[in-house]
Amino acid sequence: MSDTGFISATSIVMSSHGEPSEVLRGHELVFESVPEDCVLVEMILASVNPSDKSRIRGVYPTSIPDRDFKLASDPSQDVTGTLAGNEGVGKVTKLGSAQVTDINNVQISEGDWVIPFDFGSLGAWSSKLVIKAKSVVVIKNTEGLTADDCCSIKVNAATSYRMLLDIVTLNKGDYVIQNGANSGAGQYLIQLAHLWGFKTINVIRDRANYQETVDYLTSLGADIVVKDSELGTPEVDEQLKNLDGPIRLAINCIGGENAQKMARYLEANGTFSTYGAMTLDPIVVSAPSFIFKNLTYKGYWLGLFYKNNPVSVWIKTWYDILELMRQGKLVAQKSRHLDVSANLNAELLQDTVFNALNSSEKVAIQF
Amino acid sequence: MSDTGFISATSIVMSSHGEPSEVLRGHELVFESVPEDCVLVEMILASVNPSDKSRIRGVYPTSIPDRDFKLASDPSQDVTGTLAGNEGVGKVTKLGSAQVTDINNVQISEGDWVIPFDFGSLGAWSSKLVIKAKSVVVIKNTEGLTADDCCSIKVNAATSYRMLLDIVTLNKGDYVIQNGANSGAGQYLIQLAHLWGFKTINVIRDRANYQETVDYLTSLGADIVVKDSELGTPEVDEQLKNLDGPIRLAINCIGGENAQKMARYLEANGTFSTYGAMTLDPIVVSAPSFIFKNLTYKGYWLGLFYKNNPVSVWIKTWYDILELMRQGKLVAQKSRHLDVSANLNAELLQDTVFNALNSSEKVAIQF
Numbered sequence: 001m002s003d004t005g006f007i008s009a010t011s012i013v014m015s016s017h018g019e020p021s022e023v024l025r026g027h028e029l030v031f032e033s034v035p036e037d038c039v040l041v042e043m044i045l046a047s048v049n050p051s052d053k054s055r056i057r058g059v060y061p062t063s064i065p066d067r068d069f070k071l072a073s074d075p076s077q078d079v080t081g082t083l084a085g086n087e088g089v090g091k092v093t094k095l096g097s098a099q100v101t102d103i104n105n106v107q108i109s110e111g112d113w114v115i116p117f118d119f120g121s122l123g124a125w126s127s128k129l130v131i132k133a134k135s136v137v138v139i140k141n142t143e144g145l146t147a148d149d150c151c152s153i154k155v156n157a158a159t160s161y162r163m164l165l166d167i168v169t170l171n172k173g174d175y176v177i178q179n180g181a182n183s184g185a186g187q188y189l190i191q192l193a194h195l196w197g198f199k200t201i202n203v204i205r206d207r208a209n210y211q212e213t214v215d216y217l218t219s220l221g222a223d224i225v226v227k228d229s230e231l232g233t234p235e236v237d238e239q240l241k242n243l244d245g246p247i248r249l250a251i252n253c254i255g256g257e258n259a260q261k262m263a264r265y266l267e268a269n270g271t272f273s274t275y276g277a278m279t280l281d282p283i284v285v286s287a288p289s290f291i292f293k294n295l296t297y298k299g300y301w302l303g304l305f306y307k308n309n310p311v312s313v314w315i316k317t318w319y320d321i322l323e324l325m326r327q328g329k330l331v332a333q334k335s336r337h338l339d340v341s342a343n344l345n346a347e348l349l350q351d352t353v354f355n356a357l358n359s360s361e362k363v364a365i366q367f
Numbered sequence: 368m369s370d371t372g373f374i375s376a377t378s379i380v381m382s383s384h385g386e387p388s389e390v391l392r393g394h395e396l397v398f399e400s401v402p403e404d405c406v407l408v409e410m411i412l413a414s415v416n417p418s419d420k421s422r423i424r425g426v427y428p429t430s431i432p433d434r435d436f437k438l439a440s441d442p443s444q445d446v447t448g449t450l451a452g453n454e455g456v457g458k459v460t461k462l463g464s465a466q467v468t469d470i471n472n473v474q475i476s477e478g479d480w481v482i483p484f485d486f487g488s489l490g491a492w493s494s495k496l497v498i499k500a501k502s503v504v505v506i507k508n509t510e511g512l513t514a515d516d517c518c519s520i521k522v523n524a525a526t527s528y529r530m531l532l533d534i535v536t537l538n539k540g541d542y543v544i545q546n547g548a549n550s551g552a553g554q555y556l557i558q559l560a561h562l563w564g565f566k567t568i569n570v571i572r573d574r575a576n577y578q579e580t581v582d583y584l585t586s587l588g589a590d591i592v593v594k595d596s597e598l599g600t601p602e603v604d605e606q607l608k609n610l611d612g613p614i615r616l617a618i619n620c621i622g623g624e625n626a627q628k629m630a631r632y633l634e635a636n637g638t639f640s641t642y643g644a645m646t647l648d649p650i651v652v653s654a655p656s657f658i659f660k661n662l663t664y665k666g667y668w669l670g671l672f673y674k675n676n677p678v679s680v681w682i683k684t685w686y687d688i689l690e691l692m693r694q695g696k697l698v699a700q701k702s703r704h705l706d707v708s709a710n711l712n713a714e715l716l717q718d719t720v721f722n723a724l725n726s727s728e729k730v731a732i733q734f
Contacts, residue, residue, distance in 0.1 A: 059655055060659065061659050255654050273657075274654050274657040274658060275658060276654070276658075277653075277654030277655065277658070280654075282651045282652055282653045282654070283651070283652045283653075283654065283657065284649045284650070284651050284652075285649055285650045285651075285652070285664065286644075286649045286650075287622050287641050287643070287644030287647075287649070287650065287666075288426055288644065289666075290640075290641040290650065290664065290665060290666030291641060291642060291643075291644075291666035291667065291668045292427065292428050292666070292668060293666075294665070294666055294668065294671060295665070295666065296663060296664070296665040297652065297657065297663070297664040297665070298657060298661070298662070298663040298664070299654075299656075299657030299658035299659070299660070299661055299662065300658070301658045301659060301661065304661060
């Protein structure tokens, strides 16, 4: 924090929707002050999710609010766009006024951890943010919480939490089958299902560290883990036909053939829900499986949960997730940290973000 | 009706599931008596629907009850299978006992019109049926009703009636878009929607008598009729973007590309329901339209409505349809009659059924 009032930040500016390498640029920016209704946040950790790529490409129906950011090299020059990155956690290092409160009307103090929550208008891939106090959620009690815990609540943890409750009313002992089960959302879904008495069948790719992944997901509470290449084999058909409960919900973030093969295991009257599209392949369904198995196919988008519910409702979800984490009942998605804190500059941050977007691992940028 | 007690009938026997030409055979049968709990029905009119072909092929999850029918040529010989044909109306010409009542506990008298209702175990493509009284619905008041009215209640009229009420709760002024709109179910859907204050967009093929079909559907109450080949053109896009109400429900009996192009006109949060598959092409959906348009895809099968509701509920649907017909508010699906009454024999009935199954027109067999 600068005593002069000038605040310099290293940030990723998104100029328009498109391929990340085309529309994202690292810049050294300068903020001249912290307006009264704002806070200065120094980012600690920012996630890089598959959904970031989709958002940047413009798959999400969200617009880019054009803002003018001043360049540190020449503050008379502006760069227009928004700051990219949809999820992260930071520390408040300056208050616009002594009385600022967050979106849930909780008083913010210097030193508080906050999660920026701005529906995409101001992103997390920036060493510092000058952001409206009403656009953050403050975490007053950080005891027992890590930056990783807080960093993945807004997107992945909340998605899985809500999907298990909002799509169908599951009974204890019901099975949920999901693909991309080692994703961030997949890891949360396994744990929350296990906590709430539901069982999970987890479809993952056949990868080099397959057994290690199985062991990890099992340690989270996964009941069954299968390779996508094994879907449809007599062994897996036999295994999933003889469960001690019905497979009532399928959760899809892949699409294409993987989705189609997974759907075959749903019970009659089951629901197939798509919340992501890691492949761009469409979802294909035969008429008889709609008509005679009485399957329902629908989407799940957390954006609609946020849009259609008052703050008090979704804050309750966040607080519940944080409490489960404090109690050690829910662990954060595993992610590799890309530490940019030494010698941070625009080029390093840009390279790091491009690497992160192309990584097959779950990664987070550590500021 | 024979005074000797022997009843001869010309019937289509289905031996197993498969291609109609392989598994259907015309036979002259003989029934030796009418058991106490049965009635003898002389069929008046029997429909031939696209769903008959699917049922014969085994697409429907219904089994074939094996029964032994005695051959008229040699009553010591049996033919095993069931009588095909799922819908029709006939006249009761003999009662097993004086006290027989139908499935709704209504007393049956000689001369009554009845609709056989036996979930596929004994079909309508037979000049006569000896059938359990509890397997028919009697129509006591036939005033103002034609055989065509009664013949298409069980499948097509009831399907459209229930689909408009059961899939989503439509509001007055909402639009329903349907393909195969000139089908029997399509014609009922247009009329019932119009009666109940919903509007319809009707997709049909570009056929020789296109304008004649448009005029007919319009006379039934169709608000908009479009060619399937015009879906996706700027003109139709423009027309359907500027309606005075939302398109909340799509009704599909075609599948494939036609279904995909129709789905694009659904409002956000809309429902796409499949009740038939005139092509065997699957239904293809992109992940974003599930996620961001929040569309729901599901099936509709009237079989489940019958299975999941007590007789009193579905009888109310039938009685309501019949009353609308008596009042002239609902007209029967247009169908060409194939009259087999002159010189009826096994070969003629078999040829007529095969022709009917391959006909592109809606046809009914007149006994």
